Amino acid sequence: MINKEEFRKKVIxxxxxxxxxxxxxxxxxxxxxxxxxxxxSSIYYYFDSKEDIFEAVVFHEANILRNELTTxxxxxxxxxxxxxxxxxxxxxxxxxxxxxYNAIFDKNLxxxxxxxxxxxxxxxxxxxxxxxxxxxxxxKNVFNVVxxxxxxMAIQTTLKGLEVPLFWKKKELNIENRLNAxxxxxFFGIVKDR
Amino acid sequence: MINKEEFRKKVIxxxxxxxxxxxxxxxxxxxxxxxxxxxxSSIYYYFDSKEDIFEAVVFHEANILRNELTTxxxxxxxxxxxxxxxxxxxxxxxxxxxxxYNAIFDKNLxxxxxxxxxxxxxxxxxxxxxxxxxxxxxxKNVFNVVxxxxxxMAIQTTLKGLEVPLFWKKKELNIENRLNAxxxxxFFGIVKDR
DNA sequence: CGAATTTTCGACCAATATTTTCGAAGAAAT
DNA sequence: ATTTCTTCGAAAATATTGGTCGAAAATTCG
Numbered sequence: 001m002i003n004k005e006e007f008r009k010k011v012i013x014x015x016x017x018x019x020x021x022x023x024x025x026x027x028x029x030x031x032x033x034x035x036x037x038x039x040x041s042s043i044y045y046y047f048d049s050k051e052d053i054f055e056a057v058v059f060h061e062a063n064i065l066r067n068e069l070t071t072x073x074x075x076x077x078x079x080x081x082x083x084x085x086x087x088x089x090x091x092x093x094x095x096x097x098x099x100x101y102n103a104i105f106d107k108n109l110x111x112x113x114x115x116x117x118x119x120x121x122x123x124x125x126x127x128x129x130x131x132x133x134x135x136x137x138x139x140k141n142v143f144n145v146v147x148x149x150x151x152x153m154a155i156q157t158t159l160k161g162l163e164v165p166l167f168w169k170k171k172e173l174n175i176e177n178r179l180n181a182x183x184x185x186x187f188f189g190i191v192k193d194r
Numbered sequence: 195m196i197n198k199e200e201f202r203k204k205v206i207x208x209x210x211x212x213x214x215x216x217x218x219x220x221x222x223x224x225x226x227x228x229x230x231x232x233x234x235s236s237i238y239y240y241f242d243s244k245e246d247i248f249e250a251v252v253f254h255e256a257n258i259l260r261n262e263l264t265t266x267x268x269x270x271x272x273x274x275x276x277x278x279x280x281x282x283x284x285x286x287x288x289x290x291x292x293x294x295y296n297a298i299f300d301k302n303l304x305x306x307x308x309x310x311x312x313x314x315x316x317x318x319x320x321x322x323x324x325x326x327x328x329x330x331x332x333x334k335n336v337f338n339v340v341x342x343x344x345x346x347m348a349i350q351t352t353l354k355g356l357e358v359p360l361f362w363k364k365k366e367l368n369i370e371n372r373l374n375a376x377x378x379x380x381f382f383g384i385v386k387d388r
Numbered sequence: 389c390g391a392a393t394t395t396t397c398g399a400c401c402a403a404t405a406t407t408t409t410c411g412a413a414g415a416a417a418t
Numbered sequence: 419a420t421t422t423c424t425t426c427g428a429a430a431a432t433a434t435t436g437g438t439c440g441a442a443a444a445t446t447c448g
Binding site: 239 | 394395396397398
């Protein structure tokens with residue numbers, strides 16, 4: 001390989017795809033290695049652990065997410081209107097969750113119910129949030145519906161704080177906690193409009 | 195539960211969804227149980243093994259596939275025309291494989307190349323064929339393009355034989371072999387136009 | 389009701405799979 | 419030619435998982 005940073009990027013990209021489909025637990029180092037056509041042990045020269053890779057992936061994707069949001073959020077007008085103080089997260093082609101999304105409209109649930117439903121459904125499932133962030137189709141459509149300039153700002157602010165609970169305090173948080181943190185920031189935090 | 199058959203159907207439906215996403219190996223009995231809100235051990239009262247469930251799922255889906263085909267195959271006209279002696283398998287919204295499908299048109303590959311590509315890509319991956327059969331979007335669109343009455347009949351005939359290599363001889367075939375058998379029947383067998 | 393039967397499930401285990409380490413050895417650099 | 423950087427096979431350490439078993443819970447039956 002050319003240099004370490006280059007190599008790490010390759011791993012992050014490749015592992016990200018696998019993680020996004022299978023989730024953290026079901027993704028094996030063997031798979032990651034095989035996808036990159038290298039020996040499994042070699043990965044440990046560039047990363048400390050599987051968690052380390054995962055963290056890098058999430059960090060990478062979170063960045064993309066924030067950048068996309070920052071650059072597009074002002075150009076988007078809400079086609080919904082009406083509902084105040086709520087930010088709606090649209091995830092087209094995001095199978096399961098899009099059902100819940102539809103449910104919100106059908107049943108007039110608010111976001112707190114929405115979150116509860118997600119939590120209930122994906123309890124202890126790191127897969128949920130990973131897919132949430134990584135899923136290709138979703139990524140492009142996440143946060144493309146906001147209903148007020150104020151909320152838009154709130155999202156930006158909140159997302160800018162994404163790194164803090166996830167990575168700065170990383171020594172204090174295990175994976176599950178970090179993932180819950182993401183969920184909180186992405187959903188609960190935003191809804192709170194703080 | 196009401197009765198055994200009813201219960202088995204529930205398991206088959208639920209397990210099928212999980213299998214279709216994670217493949218045989220990555221799907222755990224715990225998951226299947228949890229999805230059904232029952233204890234893992236209970237499943238073994240209705241099924242002999244994980245393989246047994248898997249087999250039931252494939253059998254179920256293969257049946258759906260054949261039924262759908264049988265009832266719709268004559269109503270479909272080929273929008274493609276031209277290519278003779280080949281049956282094209284369209285799998286809309288079936289991410290990876292649909293790419294290969296497109297590749298066939300773009301690069302003028304025939305079905306033998308198609309199959310080779312699949313085999314190469316999903317070598318040793320039972321996931322491939324399972325997803326092929328189970329994937330919701332795919333199921334509805336599999337085999338909706340045929341280019342001759344003759345080939346249409348060939349498909350029907352071939353699919354009617356689906357059960358034979360898969361289940362009647364099940365004692366002689368392990369899972370991997372059975373899956374290869376499906377692949378053969380679904381693709382190679384059909385293409386052979388016999 | 390109470391015995392007999394069916395169904396559920398927690399606790400456990402052997403087998404397997406997976407993450408991570410380690411050292412040797414191949415490349416590359418100095 | 420020596421040192422440093424990188425790769426990887428083998429294996430240690432650990433974790434997971436399919437499947438078993440007996441006991442409890444539920445249901446049926448007399």
